[in-house]
Amino acid sequence: xxxxxxxxxKDLASRIHTLYFLATPHRGSDFSKIFxxxxxxxxxxxxxxxxxxRNSDSIAMINDSFRHFAKDLQLWSFYETDPSNLxxxxxxxxxxxxxxxxxxxxxxxxLNADHRGVCKFHHQTDPNYQTxxxxxxxxxxxxxxxxxxxxSLPSGSLLICH
Numbered sequence: 001x002x003x004x005x006x007x008x009x010k011d012l013a014s015r016i017h018t019l020y021f022l023a024t025p026h027r028g029s030d031f032s033k034i035f036x037x038x039x040x041x042x043x044x045x046x047x048x049x050x051x052x053x054r055n056s057d058s059i060a061m062i063n064d065s066f067r068h069f070a071k072d073l074q075l076w077s078f079y080e081t082d083p084s085n086l087x088x089x090x091x092x093x094x095x096x097x098x099x100x101x102x103x104x105x106x107x108x109x110x111l112n113a114d115h116r117g118v119c120k121f122h123h124q125t126d127p128n129y130q131t132x133x134x135x136x137x138x139x140x141x142x143x144x145x146x147x148x149x150x151x152s153l154p155s156g157s158l159l160i161c162h
Contacts, residue, residue: 001069018074018139020132022111023118026063026077027098028054031091054098067103074142075106076135084114109135 003013029052051058079099083090093115100108111118111128121129 001065004069016073017143018076019070020135021075021077021099022132023078023080023094023099023115025052025094025098026059026101028052028056028059029093029098030054031086031093063101067101070101070103071105073105074139075101075103076139077101077106077108078111078118078132079108080115080118081110081112082114082117084116107135 003009003016006013050056077100079096080092080094082092084093096108096110100106109131111131113120113128118128121132123129124133
């Protein structure tokens with residue numbers, strides 16, 4: 001969002017085609033207070049953690065602004081399905097509802113992992129690795145198709161797809 005608002009970064013922003021979100025709490029998490037307590041004991045108080053609470057005003061403002069910038073981006077949101085071990089319980093930290101934005105240009109897929117494991121793969125045959133790899137391949141194929149279609153059009157042409 002910031003790159004699209006900064007005139008010096010507009011060229012960079014125009015090159016961003018796709019964003020991938022791995023268990024990103026777009027709508028916050030019910031476990032932000034537990035997380036805040038763990039951080040407080042381990043590293044000291046972190047005020048930003050309070051903003052991760054379910055449906056916080058800050059998150060709502062960010063999502064509202066983001067929808068204006070995201071309409072021409074491809075979005076992939078991945079959510080966790082396995083519970084994480086917390087202090088006295090086990091729970092999914094970022095559920096499907098929180099991990100997805102609900103935008104028309106968003107694809108959402110599950111990853112069979114807990115919150116810490118959504119980005120860790122032990123081998124290339126790991127189903128989560130394959131799910132993410134396939135999303136990258138789909139994106140690359142779309143970029144190549146779009147660039148070939150655009151490159152083959154005469155200057156000033158209009159492409160109409162049905």
